[in-house]
Amino acid sequence: MTRRDARAFWLFVGPFLLGLAVFAYLPIGWSAYLSFFDARNTVTPTEFVGLGNYGHMLTDEPFLSSLGTFSVFAVFIVPLTFVLSLALALGVNQLRFARAFFRSVFFLPFACSYVVASLIWKTSLFSGVRYGLANTVLSVFGVDPVAWTGTVHPPLYWVVLVTARLWLQLGFYMILFIAALQRIPVQLYEAAWLDGAKPGWPVFRHITLPQLRATAVAVLLLNLINAYQAFDEFYNIMGDARGYPPFARPPLVYLYYTSLGSGGQDLGRGSAGAVILALLIALVTVLQGRVLRFGRAA
Amino acid sequence: MQRNRRSFLALAGMGALATACGSNTGRQGDPPPSTAYSAGPPPSDAPKAALQQWYHAYGEEGVQDAVKRYASSYPGAAVTVQWNPGDYDSKIVTALQNSKVPDVFEAQVKIDWVRQKQVLPLDDVIGPVKGDFSPAVLAAQTVEGRVYGIPQATDTQVLFYRKSLLQAAGVQPPQTVDELVDAAAKLTKDGVKGLFAGNDGGVGVLTGPLLWSAGLDYLKNGNREVGFDDPRAATALGKLHTLNANGSLLLGAPADWSDPGAFIDGLTAMQWTGLWNVPKIRQAFDEDFGVLPFPKLDGSGAPSVPVGAYGAMVNAKSAHVTEAKAFVKWLWIDQTQDQLEFATKFGFHVPSRQSLIGRADNLKSGPAADAARFVQENGHLVGGPVWTQPSNTALSDAVAKIAKEGADPAAQVKTAVEVARSELKRLFG
Numbered sequence: 001m002t003r004r005d006a007r008a009f010w011l012f013v014g015p016f017l018l019g020l021a022v023f024a025y026l027p028i029g030w031s032a033y034l035s036f037f038d039a040r041n042t043v044t045p046t047e048f049v050g051l052g053n054y055g056h057m058l059t060d061e062p063f064l065s066s067l068g069t070f071s072v073f074a075v076f077i078v079p080l081t082f083v084l085s086l087a088l089a090l091g092v093n094q095l096r097f098a099r100a101f102f103r104s105v106f107f108l109p110f111a112c113s114y115v116v117a118s119l120i121w122k123t124s125l126f127s128g129v130r131y132g133l134a135n136t137v138l139s140v141f142g143v144d145p146v147a148w149t150g151t152v153h154p155p156l157y158w159v160v161l162v163t164a165r166l167w168l169q170l171g172f173y174m175i176l177f178i179a180a181l182q183r184i185p186v187q188l189y190e191a192a193w194l195d196g197a198k199p200g201w202p203v204f205r206h207i208t209l210p211q212l213r214a215t216a217v218a219v220l221l222l223n224l225i226n227a228y229q230a231f232d233e234f235y236n237i238m239g240d241a242r243g244y245p246p247f248a249r250p251p252l253v254y255l256y257y258t259s260l261g262s263g264g265q266d267l268g269r270g271s272a273g274a275v276i277l278a279l280l281i282a283l284v285t286v287l288q289g290r291v292l293r294f295g296r297a298a
Numbered sequence: 299m300q301r302n303r304r305s306f307l308a309l310a311g312m313g314a315l316a317t318a319c320g321s322n323t324g325r326q327g328d329p330p331p332s333t334a335y336s337a338g339p340p341p342s343d344a345p346k347a348a349l350q351q352w353y354h355a356y357g358e359e360g361v362q363d364a365v366k367r368y369a370s371s372y373p374g375a376a377v378t379v380q381w382n383p384g385d386y387d388s389k390i391v392t393a394l395q396n397s398k399v400p401d402v403f404e405a406q407v408k409i410d411w412v413r414q415k416q417v418l419p420l421d422d423v424i425g426p427v428k429g430d431f432s433p434a435v436l437a438a439q440t441v442e443g444r445v446y447g448i449p450q451a452t453d454t455q456v457l458f459y460r461k462s463l464l465q466a467a468g469v470q471p472p473q474t475v476d477e478l479v480d481a482a483a484k485l486t487k488d489g490v491k492g493l494f495a496g497n498d499g500g501v502g503v504l505t506g507p508l509l510w511s512a513g514l515d516y517l518k519n520g521n522r523e524v525g526f527d528d529p530r531a532a533t534a535l536g537k538l539h540t541l542n543a544n545g546s547l548l549l550g551a552p553a554d555w556s557d558p559g560a561f562i563d564g565l566t567a568m569q570w571t572g573l574w575n576v577p578k579i580r581q582a583f584d585e586d587f588g589v590l591p592f593p594k595l596d597g598s599g600a601p602s603v604p605v606g607a608y609g610a611m612v613n614a615k616s617a618h619v620t621e622a623k624a625f626v627k628w629l630w631i632d633q634t635q636d637q638l639e640f641a642t643k644f645g646f647h648v649p650s651r652q653s654l655i656g657r658a659d660n661l662k663s664g665p666a667a668d669a670a671r672f673v674q675e676n677g678h679l680v681g682g683p684v685w686t687q688p689s690n691t692a693l694s695d696a697v698a699k700i701a702k703e704g705a706d707p708a709a710q711v712k713t714a715v716e717v718a719r720s721e722l723k724r725l726f727g
Contacts, residue, residue: 242501
């Protein structure tokens with residue numbers, strides 16, 4: 001690399017590296033540091049508590065139950081997103097007309113703010129009053145208004161949370177699948193056709209799906225990580241100015257209230273929780289990658 | 299999320315105050331003058347210190363202009379007002395950690411701020427006029443006997459009810475919690491729910507009133523003991539499950555408890571909401587509504603209303619603490635007319651200086667007068683400076699599980715008591 005090349009490299013890459021260091025690596029490092037201190041209402045603590053904050057978080061019922069909440073959410077959202085985005089991709093990819101239009105239509109929600117979408121879901125589609133859209137539809141069938149976000153038995157709030165996220169992210173994963181579908185050589189299908197295979201489940205099962213394996217694994221990994229990091233729609237749909245209910249409280253929401261809650265910032269325990277969560281995500285991601293043989297040839 | 303003047307109740311506790319003292323005009327009826335703090339505005343030829351004052355974003359029109367006007371008319375310093383939309387309470391605690399800004403801000407003090415030496419005591423500012431403030435409002439700004447904020451205006455919440463709907467259903471305004479539960483059930487018909495107390499089923503706003511209804515509190519004995527370690531707490535909080543389970547609560551309304559929309563739109567016959575909604579509700583129903591405190595649990599309990607107040611506070615790390623304290627004294631002790639305007643012109647709030655309540659014309663009759671009386675007779679502080687976030691989360695979780703999931707009230711209360719006790723041990727040993 002010439003000196004000129006090096007200068008150009010640092011000119012373009014430098015600002016991003018600097019931003020990454022200042023806004024990502026430094027906070028992560030500082031957070032790890034804080035996790036070993038009693039850091040209530042301070043980012044420059046002096047009282048070293050060793051693994052005390054970790055011990056507290058690992059026995060803290062609300063934190064552990066928030067991990068359970070995530071698990072329920074992941075059980076719903078990961079397979080649903082996978083299957084529906086793949087189905088959408090297959091459908092849109094087979095269109096002969098207006099393919100670009102439908103591709104755009106389904107992708108567009110991905111550009112929408114999670115906060116805006118959450119508020120629409122909460123106040124318009126699934127509001128608990130008689131003129132909410134869902135309740136208006138139900139009223140046609142003589143069903144009384146349903147308190148979607150306030151009903152715990154059965155847990156109808158999951159309908160609101162899951163549909164909001166599906167609407168927001170299906171389009172993105174659909175695009176990934178469409179790109180993968182378009183990379184499958186047509187000759188494979190032609191050969192199968194010559195061998196007597198008819199379009200349908202056998203071709204999908206033995207040609208399309210194996211060819212999508214790399215993308216499918218990536219989608220599963222991204223989905224799981226995104227589920228762990230769920231915050232915006234939960235916070236805006238389930239929370240209010242007074243706080244947040246213990247049910248449907250994912251880890252990031254709990255850690256937000258622990259670390260940044262008004263009046264009581266416990267940055268030590270919040271940081272310990274964040275480190276635990278990061279390690280958990282890394283562990284699960286590695287395990288999932290190994291089980292699904294991520295990165296290996298089909 | 300932009301918050302209005304009442305929603306600070308929703309976040310921290312409650313609030314209030316407003317008015318004044320000072321100005322030492324000698325007119326009859328004026329509050330007593332302050333002589334507590336001698337640092338006055340510097341001579342006019344001296345260079346002025348630059349102060350920054352923070353407010354959260356009040357929703358009522360005109361408040362921002364008013365507080366800017368107050369600041370610009372202060373002769374002792376160049377005061378810049380910063381209006382803060384969004385999560386103000388989190389922003390302020392973050393700013394206090396290592397920043398010299400803001401110099402002056404509104405908040406409700408927390409004991410951890412005092413322990414971290416983030417805010418200055420203002421006993422010398424409030425001085426001999428301290429007795430003019432409502433005790434509950436002053437308690438919101440007091441930690442271990444020292445005052446850290448000058449209350450700016452008092453707010454409260456009451457039970458609004460439609461007289462005509464209660465009459466049609468043959469229901470009397472409820473005087474006990476059981477009567478409230480019965481009334482809510484009887485009023486639930488024809489698409490109208492009996493009671494709206496927030497989309498969380500009353501967990502956020504009714505926890506305090508339910509404890510007070512049984513004669514209990516968050517903390518007791520000078521904030522050194524848990525105040526709800528009592529079987530009556532489970533009994534009272536269990537009533538919230540009855541309300542949630544029998545279908546008489548409105549849930550999932552587009553706007554939450556602090557907004558009068560559900561009540562005005564006829565979605566509910568009763569609503570627990572703030573005094574600030576009186577003008578809108580009167581416009582909708584004229585005289586067809588009344589207000590009540592939260593009822594007593596039984597003969598051993600008492601009716602109640604929550605009170606709360608943001609107070610003007612001084613950042614201990616400010617580069618101009620003397621000037622900041624002088625400004626706070628000038629605005630929130632001496633400028634009584636401004637304080638009265640701040641409390642009453644832009645909405646319905648109760649001046650927390652008791653000597654000023656009589657000067658608030660819009661609080662002299664009707665439901666507003668009733669509510670102002672409830673504040674004086676039945677006012678309680680929600681939580682308070684020693685009620686920490688972990689304690690609050692534990693109690694809130696417990697009440698949510700009781701109300702929404704039908705969990706055993708005694709077991710849930712016990713869990714919350716243990717957390718609160720642990721926090722008190724951390725704070726006081």
